[in-house]
Each structure stands twice: as C-alpha cells, then as structure tokens.
Amino acid sequence: MRRDTFLKSMAALAAAATLPLPALASANVKMMIPANPGGGWDTTGRALGKALQESGAASTVTYDNKGGAAGALGLAQFINGSKNDPNALMVMGAVMLGGIITGKPPVNLSQATPVARITSEYNVFVLPANSPFKTMKDVVEQLKKDPGSVKWGGGSRGSTEHIAAAMIAREVGVDPSKINYVAFRGGGEAIAAILGGNVTIGGSGYSEFSEYIASGKMRPLAVTSATRLKGVNVPTLKEQDINVVIGNWRGVYGAPGITTAQRKELTDRVLKALKSKAWAEALEKNNWTPAVLTGADFEKFVDDDFASLRATMVKSGMV
Structure with missing residues (x-):
C-alpha cells in the first residue's frame, strides 16, 4: 500500500x-x-x-x-x-x-x-485441485497454442480479473480479444464452476478463494500485486515474468x-x-x-x- x-x-x-x-x-x-x-x-x-x-x-x-x-x-x-x-x-x-x-x-x-x-485487494488466479495444469507457465503455454481452449472464470465482464486475464494474454503475445472468458454473476457461482472443473483457471479477490486454497481444493498460481501478499506464499505474476499488476x-x-x-x-x-x-x-x-x-x-x-x-x-x- x-x-x-x-x-x-x-x-x-x-x-x-x-x-x-x-x-x-x-x-x-x-x-x-x-x-x-x-x-x-x-x-x-x-x-x-x-x-x-x-x-x-x-x-x-x-x-x-x-x-x-x-x-x-x-x-x-x-x-x-x-x-x-x-x-x-x-x-x-x-x-x-x-x-x-x-x-x-x-x-x-x-x-x-x-x-x-x-x-x-489484489486478485489471485487458481486452478481446480484436479487440473492437469500445475503452474501459470503451463496455462500460458496452452494459451499460446490455442487461446480458446483456456476458459478463464471470474466476475462480470470488465471485472479486475477479466482485465487481468486480457493483460496476461497481451503480455505473452496472445491477442486479448481471443481469450475465452466466462463471466459469472457472483463469487458463489464462480467458485462452484472452478471446483467443478467447468473452467480452466479462475480469478478473484484472494479473500474469496482463501478457504478453498487452505483446504487444498484450489491451487493458487499467482497474485496480481507488485509484491507477495503478507502471509500468503503465492508468487506474483511479475515473479513469473508476466509484467501485470492490477488491484481491486x-x-x-x-x-x-x-x-x-x-x-x-x-x-x-x-x-x-x-x-x-x-x-x-x-x-x-x-x-x-x-x-x-x-x-x-x-x-x-x-x-x-x-x-x-x-x-x-x-x-x-x-x-
């Protein structure tokens, strides 16, 4: 801050x-x-x-x-x-x-x-626990191969996680207009979609996903802050050579x-x-x-x- x-x-x-x-x-x-x-x-x-x-x-x-x-x-x-x-x-x-x-x-x-x-608050991107992907690098590699095959789940169109997904695509050389973003009307719907494996990767404020991360039901990949969040052992996008910082x-x-x-x-x-x-x-x-x-x-x-x-x-x- x-x-x-x-x-x-x-x-x-x-x-x-x-x-x-x-x-x-x-x-x-x-x-x-x-x-x-x-x-x-x-x-x-x-x-x-x-x-x-x-x-x-x-x-x-x-x-x-x-x-x-x-x-x-x-x-x-x-x-x-x-x-x-x-x-x-x-x-x-x-x-x-x-x-x-x-x-x-x-x-x-x-x-x-x-x-x-x-x-x-800053956002965190997560995978369902049973995802075949393990890291943000895995997601980015798939995004480069076939942008439409990666389903990003989050809040409404124009939400900070939607903007962050577009920024990530742009930073790694993918046309942001080709990302497959699935908008949900509330955090509860997004959480259900992520846990059910209906989206590839989900994003939201860290507080919304924290209990699922702690229980192992979600695997955190990256936070959108400039530095790691206090008490949260999740790397930033910048640490992973993706120059994206966006707050909520x-x-x-x-x-x-x-x-x-x-x-x-x-x-x-x-x-x-x-x-x-x-x-x-x-x-x-x-x-x-x-x-x-x-x-x-x-x-x-x-x-x-x-x-x-x-x-x-x-x-x-x-x-």
Whole structure:
C-alpha cells in the first residue's frame, strides 16, 4: 500500500473519532449489494453492516442482493428505488467501473452520491485441485497454442480479473480479444464452476478463494500485486515474468438526492464503523488493506480510476 494512501486512511479514521454523530442508534441502514451472495461485494457489505451495528452507527442493517451486469442491475435499482434516502448505502468498486465501460448501462454512477472508498485487494488466479495444469507457465503455454481452449472464470465482464486475464494474454503475445472468458454473476457461482472443473483457471479477490486454497481444493498460481501478499506464499505474476499488476478496491455510495448534511452524516457513520473491532477482524480475516478515502478526494479518485481502467481496457483490446 502506498504511504500517502495509508496516511490519508489513518488521518480520516482519526478525524472520525472527534466528529459528532447524532442519533446514531436510530439509523436503520439499507445496504444494496449489487451482486449475488458469496462474492467480494457481498462479504464487504455484510462485514460493513456488522461493523455499523457493533459501533453504534446503525441500529439495524438490512441487505438486498441484486446481481448482474457487473453491478449495473443493482445500481439501477438503487438509483431508482432509494432517491433521497439518507440511510441507504450501496457497495461498489473497480468492478462496477469496468462493467460500466464495457456494458454502457442506461444508469450512471454519477447519479448516486459518493461516500467512501474503504478497502483495496489484489486478485489471485487458481486452478481446480484436479487440473492437469500445475503452474501459470503451463496455462500460458496452452494459451499460446490455442487461446480458446483456456476458459478463464471470474466476475462480470470488465471485472479486475477479466482485465487481468486480457493483460496476461497481451503480455505473452496472445491477442486479448481471443481469450475465452466466462463471466459469472457472483463469487458463489464462480467458485462452484472452478471446483467443478467447468473452467480452466479462475480469478478473484484472494479473500474469496482463501478457504478453498487452505483446504487444498484450489491451487493458487499467482497474485496480481507488485509484491507477495503478507502471509500468503503465492508468487506474483511479475515473479513469473508476466509484467501485470492490477488491484481491486471497494467502496460505498449513498442514494441520489441526499443533502450535503445527510451525506456528511452518512460518511461519519461509515468512518465510525471502520474504527470498530468487527471491521478490524474483517480486514485481517479477508486480507483486505484499509484504503479509506472520502469527500472530494474520493470523487476525484473514482474519476481518475475510471479513465485509467478505460485506457487499460482499450490497450488490452477489451473495448
């Protein structure tokens, strides 16, 4: 994690400790999770909901899972159904930006209200335990021979694992437009496909696959970070002479039409939750890196990341 990002995260959390948070116990937060159960957004949303309750920033949290189109279906439901609701939150992140670029949905993220970036995470590529391949080199050799024979499984089109697969192809001299990518609507579906041997190789955030890696049901090949993840003995793509580094981040947005004061209170609630023991435990359990950013800085980050992702996807032949 970059030092400046870490310092901003710590400063935001420290500031939150002194902020007045009126009537926190009266909040009944409605959490839109624009993905099916079992994936990274679902895990993040439910962990944040638990932290909101434990910290006193909310009395109750209800969840609504709406998967599909890299979060665009959930985004549309959130925008159309939560207008002016000061207690509505939606989980989102880099995957949603990629999905908007590839899918061009009728709704736009700018219609909702930015609240905070909360975590950063890198992807891991895995094989089913019974795969005839053993290493990333084996996969790459097969990819070069016959790109279509390698089925990449992961999240929606435009997800970070989809972009990473295209980048890998490009780096090893394969036309990225020829990769055989199978998109799933949620992490649970992707996990089932990998364990069942229905895809050749799967990718997702490390937290989503960690228990299957630990149990030996999945064989990890590479992580998409610049250096090895803390406590994770899996080589990076760069270590294997594939110059690809790409991260994933997750955040939350508020409903369209809320006032400046309501946005501030919602942001304060989230920041209070991020200081809780429940959230600290979630960070450790899921190997998430805190990456807190709010206000104008978060808005600028989203705009910049959207432009950067689009440029990467164009370069990789995805759009």
